[in-house]
Amino acid sequence: MKLGHEKLDADHEAIISLAHDIDRDLTGRCSIEALRTKLNRLYAMLTEHCVFEEDLMDLLPRERYAKEVEDHKRGHDRLLNGFLMLVNFADRTSASAEAVQPHYRLTIDTLAELIIGDSQLLGSLAKEGKISPA
Ligand SMILES: [Fe+2]
Numbered sequence: 834m835k836l837g838h839e840k841l842d843a844d845h846e847a848i849i850s851l852a853h854d855i856d857r858d859l860t861g862r863c864s865i866e867a868l869r870t871k872l873n874r875l876y877a878m879l880t881e882h883c884v885f886e887e888d889l890m891d892l893l894p895r896e897r898y899a900k901e902v903e904d905h906k907r908g909h910d911r912l913l914n915g916f917l918m919l920v921n922f923a924d925r926t927s928a929s930a931e932a933v934q935p936h937y938r939l940t941i942d943t944l945a946e947l948i949i950g951d952s953q954l955l956g957s958l959a960k961e962g963k964i965s966p967a
């Protein structure tokens with residue numbers, strides 16, 4: 834799903850591609866070490882991406898967009914907190930790829946929903962003249 838914002842679309846594409854890559858690893862045979870490396874990379878990408886979006890959100894006038902911005906940030910927080918728990922779980926010495934899989938699914942399922950929410954954010958930014966419309 835392209836939103837028409839170069840950086841956000843590139844980020845989403847890279848995030849989804851790595852998320853699918855991890856998904857494939859989890860259904861096949863992969864070492865927990867390789868999995869940890871990828872999970873950490875995805876967590877870093879998600880964190881950077883959410884910070885970038887939240888900086889954009891700060892351009893919106895608070896009096897009209899406080900609720901929209903707070904709701905969106907809450908979605909980011911839920912994803913990042915869930916992902917951090919997942920990274921910590923995978924970091925346990927006893928962890929295996931099989932044990933990580935169900936937690937991964939639950940965490941990553943919110944991604945598509947969040948990207949749909951990003952289109953609302955971009956719409957608001959365009960409406961306020963903070964970015965050029967797609
Ligand atoms: Fe996003």
Ligand SMILES: [Fe+2]
Pocket residue numbers: 886905909947948950951
């Ligand atoms: Fe977002």
